[in-house]
Amino acid sequence: MTVITNVEDLRVLAQRRVPRMFYDYADSGSWTEGTYRANNADFQKIKLRQRVAVNMENRSTRSTMVGQEVAMPVAIAPTGLTGMQHADGEILAARAARKFGIPFTLSTMSICSIEDVAQHAGEGFWFQLYVMRDRAFIERLIDRAKAAKCSALVLTLDLQIIGQRHKDLKNGLTAPPKMTLANILDIACKPRWALGMLGTKRKQFGNIVGHVSGVENMGSLGEWTARQFDPSLNWGDVEWIKKRWGGKLILKGIQDVEDAKLCVASGADALIVSNHGGRQLDGAQSSIEALPA
Numbered sequence: 001m002t003v004i005t006n007v008e009d010l011r012v013l014a015q016r017r018v019p020r021m022f023y024d025y026a027d028s029g030s031w032t033e034g035t036y037r038a039n040n041a042d043f044q045k046i047k048l049r050q051r052v053a054v055n056m057e058n059r060s061t062r063s064t065m066v067g068q069e070v071a072m073p074v075a076i077a078p079t080g081l082t083g084m085q086h087a088d089g090e091i092l093a094a095r096a097a098r099k100f101g102i103p104f105t106l107s108t109m110s111i112c113s114i115e116d117v118a119q120h121a122g123e124g125f126w127f128q129l130y131v132m133r134d135r136a137f138i139e140r141l142i143d144r145a146k147a148a149k150c151s152a153l154v155l156t157l158d159l160q161i162i163g164q165r166h167k168d169l170k171n172g173l174t175a176p177p178k179m180t181l182a183n184i185l186d187i188a189c190k191p192r193w194a195l196g197m198l199g200t201k202r203k204q205f206g207n208i209v210g211h212v213s214g215v216e217n218m219g220s221l222g223e224w225t226a227r228q229f230d231p232s233l234n235w236g237d238v239e240w241i242k243k244r245w246g247g248k249l250i251l252k253g254i255q256d257v258e259d260a261k262l263c264v265a266s267g268a269d270a271l272i273v274s275n276h277g278g279r280q281l282d283g284a285q286s287s288i289e290a291l292p293a
């Protein structure tokens, strides 16, 4: 491909360059993928009203989000394993967001650590928090986000139990990844990706490995994370996290009007209408369909 002009070009390029297990992890939804497909289909259905003969000379997309000036009212959503799509992926994405003047959100499940990304992020540096059973670890994570001067905490509420994603199961996407013959052959065909990964020290979950006792490598990490996502997460925890954090709080994964009201009552600064990209509750309505209410 000579010139990249749109996001679809990037998708095609990623499919060519990134090992299949990581590409599929990004380009898939849970279970039947019904909600995953609805997200796109319902978005496409929206038609814009075309008005003409209005002076547009000084038009601008500048706006503010959670009290901060942005070049356009868009933020980079948190995505786990970005540093496996491309070596140091989170650092590169944070730099791009900074250049554009929009916020970047770092996932709890990132490869590059909060401290590493903080060196490159701009003013809009949001940290996304998954609540784990190990609350002492969560406290340390919140404190690390504060020390890294994150400007908002994005608390994800729609992943108390991880959605069943069939492609990941079939590809052996675990921590550590299953090194089947198919995966080894696939990686051998992606030399650009492999060289990048050889050239970086960031190859594990940087926010977790070395920060939890007993989790020193990918093997122990797999066992730890499988046990850790907390199904008991509730509004009492939101209150506790808000107090501990003390800064701007954004609640992510809201689809229902009743929950939106609870967000407001909790004192959150913003909410994100989201179904986790169709990766969690399959059968949920599309995010764009949920938004107007």
Ligand SMILES: Cc1cc2nc3c(=O)[nH]c(=O)nc-3n(C[C@H](O)[C@H](O)[C@H](O)COP(=O)(O)O)c2cc1C
Pocket (backbone or CB within 6 Å): 025, 026, 027, 039, 077, 078, 079, 080, 107, 108, 109, 128, 156, 252, 273, 274, 275, 276, 277, 278, 279, 287
């Ligand atoms: C590859 C991938 C990884 C993701 N990882 C996370 C994550 O770690 N934390 C999180 O809150 N959301 C995660 N998401 C969800 C996105 O932040 C975002 O909500 C979704 O892609 C857009 O769908 P929505 O419009 O329903 O929000 C991930 C999405 C993708 C595609």
